[in-house]
Amino acid sequence: MKKVDIVYSGWLEAPNGASKFLSGLKCSADSFSDLNVDMNIISKGDYKAWSTNYNFGKVKSKETLRTRIFSMAKRTTVGSLLLLYILYLKNHVYIVNKYKKENRVVDIVYFHEFFTCYAYLRRKKKGKEAILLSLHSSGDIWGMFFETFPLLNVTWLRPLFRYLERYTLSHIDRVGFVADYPRKKFGELYPEFPFDKTFFVYNGLEIKSFIKKDRDIKSSIIQLVCVGTLCDRKNQMGILQALASLPNDLQKRYSLTLVGDGNVRNELENFSRKNIHTEVKFVGSVADVTSYLLTADVFILLSKDEGLPISILEAMRCSLPIISTQVAGIPEMIEDGKSGYLIPPDYQKLSLLLLDLLEKNVDLIGMGERSKSLFEQKFTKEKMILAYSKLFHSI
Template identity: 30%
Template sequence: MKNNMFERFFDMGKIKVMQIMPEFGLAGAEIMVENLSVALAKDGFEICIVSLYDYHSAITERLEKQNIPIIYLGKKKGIDISIFYKLYKILRKEKPDVIHTHLYILPYVIPVALLAKVKVKVHTIHNVAKNEVGKWQRKINRFFYKYCRVIPVSISPLVKKSVIEEYGFEENQVPMIFNGIDLNKYIQKNDYTNKGIINILHIGRFSEQKNHAGLLESFKIVHENVPNTKLRLIGLGNLEKVIKNKVKDLNLDGCVEFLGLKADVYPYLNEADIFILPSLWEGMPITLIEAMATGLPIVATAVGGVPDMIKDNKTGLLVDTNNAQIAEALQKLIKDTNLRKEIGNAAKSTSEQFSVEKMEEQYAKLYKGFI
C-alpha cells in the first residue's frame, strides 16, 4: 500500500530540482552538475540551474542546447548582499521541490531557502571536508547540516569518512554517491604501442592543488632518461604564468605543450599514451574517470578519493606526492607497453561503476526519499 501511495504521489507531477553553482568553468564539479542535470531531465525531472556569476562556457552552451534553463545572478566579486534577495525571488517564483548545492555557496543559499520554505536541501561535498571550504565556513556549514536539515552527500568513501570526522555525523547520515560520466562519449584507446613520441597528458586548472610544479620536476627526470617524451597540459588557472616560467627554468620548452582550455577533451585523451594526476589533494576527480573510460594507463597520487577509484598495479599506478616516485612510475609505463595495455583495459572495465546512469539513479532515489 505504501509503495502504491508513493508512486501515485510522484505521478501527480514532475519533481522540480534546482541545481545551484557559483559558476560553470570547465572543472570537475561543474561537469558533474551538467551530467546529472541532463540525466535527471531525461528521467522526467524538471530541472532548473542557477549560477551566481554570469560566466558562460561550453558547459552552459551544452546545457542550454538540452533545453535546461540557466538563471545567471550577476554576482560581484567578494560578498554580494544582493544575491540573497535575487535567490529569494527565484526560489519563490520557481518553487523547487529540491535545491541541490555545490562547492562554497551554502551561506548564500540556505538562509533564503529556509525563508522560501524549500523542503529538501541537498549539498554535494566534492572534496575532503577540510579542503572543501575554509575553517570559518566549515563552522557555518556545520550549523546548516545540524539545524537546517541540509543533506550532505559525499562522492567517495574517503570523502565520506572526512565528512563524518569533520562534522560529527553518524555513518547513516552521509549518503555516498560516486560522480558519473556518459561512458558512450569516450573514444576508446586500442593501440598501446610506442610510435615515436610518448605523450603524457594532464588535465586540470593551474592551481596549488593540481601540483604542476611537482609534475614538471618529475617530468624533467623522465625526459632526461627518455628523450622521446612530451608532456601536454590542458587547463587554465592563476598559476599558469608561474608554471610557464618554470618550464623555461627547467629547459623543457620544446617538450611541454600548453593546450589551454578544451571543451572536448576526448580526442586528447585518446591520443595520449599515459594519463598523469599528480594532485596534492582530491575528492573524486572527473578527469580520472575520463582517463579510465578511455582506457588510458594512469599514474596518480594516492590522495583523497583516488585510492577508492584506482587499485594500485591493477587499474593504475598509485604513488606518493613525491617527484622521484612519480617519475619512476611514468618510466615504468613508458618502457612496458604490455603493462600499459593491461592497466588501460582494466581501468576501462572499472570505469563502468562511474556511469552517469548509476549516479542519476541514486540521486533520484535520494530526492524522492526525502520528499
Template identity: 30%
Template sequence: MSVALPAASACVEAPLVAHLIYRLDIGGLETLLVDTINRMPAGCYRHAVICLTDYTDFAQRITRPDVALFALHKPPGLALGTHADLFRLLRRLRPAILHTYNLGAIEYAATAWAAGVPARVHAEHGRDARDPQGLNPKHNLLRRLLVPFIDRYVPVSHDLRGWLESTVRIPKRKLQLIDNGVDTERFHAGANAGVAEAWQDPDAFVIGTVGRLQDVKDQVTLIDAFDILRRDLPGERLRLVLVGDGPLRASLEARVQAAGLQDSVWFAGARADVAPVMRSFSLFALSSIAEGTPVTMLEAMASELPVVSTAVGGIPELVAHGNSGTLVPSGDARAMAAAIVPYVRDRALARRHGAAGRARIEQKYSMRAMLAAYVALYDELCHTKKTPRKAITPCAE
C-alpha cells in the same frame, strides 16, 4: 543580477531543482553538473543554475532548452546583499530543492530555508588547496551550524564521507554517498578519426593531465617529475601535455622554460573536446594535493589510460594500485617519475592497466548509476517534504 531565461517551458509541472554554484566555468565539478542536467530525464525535474558570481561560455554546454541561468555577481567578502538577492530570486522561482556545491555555496542553505525552499541538498566534491585535510575549524563550524537547514549532505567519495562524519561531525543520517559518474560512450579508447594534435607522434609516449592550473592541482610537481623522467630515460621520445587554464599558467610556463623542456611540454589551454584529447595520451597523470573523486580521472580511465596519481582524497578508492595504475605521495616528483617509468618501458603493461581501469568505471562509476542515485534522492526529499508533483510515481522507479 543577470539571467538567461529558458527558450521553452517543457514539463512545467515537474518540480524545479535550483543548483547553486560559485561560478560556472570549465572544471570537473562544473562538467558533472552540466552532464547531470543534460542527461536527467526531462519529465522528472526541471533545473535552474544560479551562479553566485558569474558564468562563462561554458554555460552553452547546457543543451536542455528549459534551463534558466542566473548570475548574482557576488563581490568578494561577506556580501550580505547576495543573500538578499538570492532570497528574492528563490521566492520568485519557488524551487522544490536547492542543491548547493562545496564550501563557497553552503551558507546559502539557510537563505533557502528562509525563502521557503522545501528541501536543501549540499554536495561536497573536494577540499580546498589551503585546507587539503579539511581541518579548518571555522569552515567546519560553519558546516555544522548549517545542519538544521540541510536535509542531506552528499559526499562523492568514501574519503569525504568519512571526513564529514568523523571530523566535521555531520549526523550519519544526513549523509548520502553518491559516486561521480562518467559518460562511457563518449570516453573510450581508440584512434581519433581525422584529429591530429601537435604533440602526437607515433613513436612518442604522451603523458597527459587535465585540470585547472591552480595550487590544488600542483602541476609544478608533475613538471618536475617530467624533467626527472627525461633525464632518467634519455633515449625515449617523451611528451607532457597540460590541458586547462588558470592563474598559474604563466609561472608554469616559466618553469618549463627554465628547465629547458619547451620542446616537449605543451600547454593546450582549456578544451571543449576532452574526449578525443584523452585518446591522444599514452598515460594520465594527476599530481593534486587534494581531491574528491576527480571527474578527469574517471574520463581517463574510461578512455583506457593507465593512471599515475597522488594518493589523496577519493583516488585510492578509484585506482587499484598495481592493477589500473600507480599511486604515489603528493609533492614527490621523484616518486611520480619512478612510477611512470614502467609504463614507458612496457607498453603492454600500460594497456593492461588501462583495460582494468575501464572495467572499474563500467562496474561502479557509470553516468547511469549516478543519475539514478540523484533522481532517487530528489524523489525521496520531494516525498518527505510533500512537494507537489504531477506524477505520483517517483521518477527513480
C-alpha cells in the same frame, strides 16, 4: 513526482569539473523524469547571458592580468578576504537572491557549494523543503578552500569559519559526497553531524565509444596528458619536477600535454623551459578534452586534494591507464598496478614510477582496457542517475 532544484553559482558551460558534472545532470532531466524526479538546475546562466562567442584560447592576456591581480591580492590576509568576496561570496549571494525571488515550491533544494548553501539558509523562511549539500572534497569543508586562500587559515579567523560550518550543518538535512572515503573522513572531522544523514554518490559520465589512436609499437615515446586547472592543488609543478629529475635521455622518452589554464601557468612554463629537455605542451582551457585523451598513452594527475575528479573519469572512458594520488576518492577509481598506479603527491615518487614504466615495459594498453572496464562498472551516468533518484525519493 519529487521536485528538486539544484542551485549553482557558476556557469554550466565553463570547462571545470563541477560545471561538467552539473551540466551532465541537466542533460539528464528526461531520465530523472522517467524515475519520477522533476529536477531543475538553476545556475548563473539563468540570470546572466553566457557569450556563445567565448573562446577559451583567446583569453590568455585577460587571464594573465587577472592572474597577476589575484596573486598580488593573495599575499595578504586582507587581500585574500577581498578576493573571497569579489570572486566568490558576491556571486553566491547574487544567485541566491535571484532564486529566492522566484518563490519556487519544491521538495528539495540541493547545493554543491558551501557558500551558496549558507547564503540560502540565511535568507530561508520557514518551509517544508529539505536542504541538501554535497561537498566535492576530501571530506574537510575548508581543505580546498585553504589551498586557494592559505592566508585565511589563521587563528583570528577560525571562529568565523567554525561559526559558518556550525550554522550550515545545523540547518541542513543531508550532507553528500562524491566517494565513500570523503564521507567517512567528514564523519571523523564533524562528529556532531549525524553520520546516518550523510551519503555518497559517484560522479558518472555517459558511455561513449571512441576510436583511440593505434599505439606505434616502434615509438619509444610515452605520451602523458594531464587535464585540470593549473594551480598548486592540482600540482602540475610536481609532474614537471618529476620529469626534470630524470636523466636527459630518459626525459626524451616522454612527452607531456597540460590541458587547462590557471594562476600558475607562467610559473610552469618558465620551469619547463629552463629544466625540461623534452616536449611539454600547454594548450590552455578547451571545451572538449577528448581529442587530447585519445592521442595519449597515460593520464596523470598529481593532486594534493580532490573529490572524485571528472578528468579521471573522462580518461578512464577513453581507455587510459591512470597515474594519480592516494587522496580522497581517487583510490576508489584505480586498481593499483592493474588499471593504473596510486602514489603520494610527491614528485620523487612519480619520478621513480616513470623510471619503472620505462624499465619494465608495462602493458599500458591492457591497463587502459581495465581502466575503461572499471568506468563502465562504477561510474556511468545511468548508475549515477539511479542512485540520485533513490536518494531523492528517500527524503
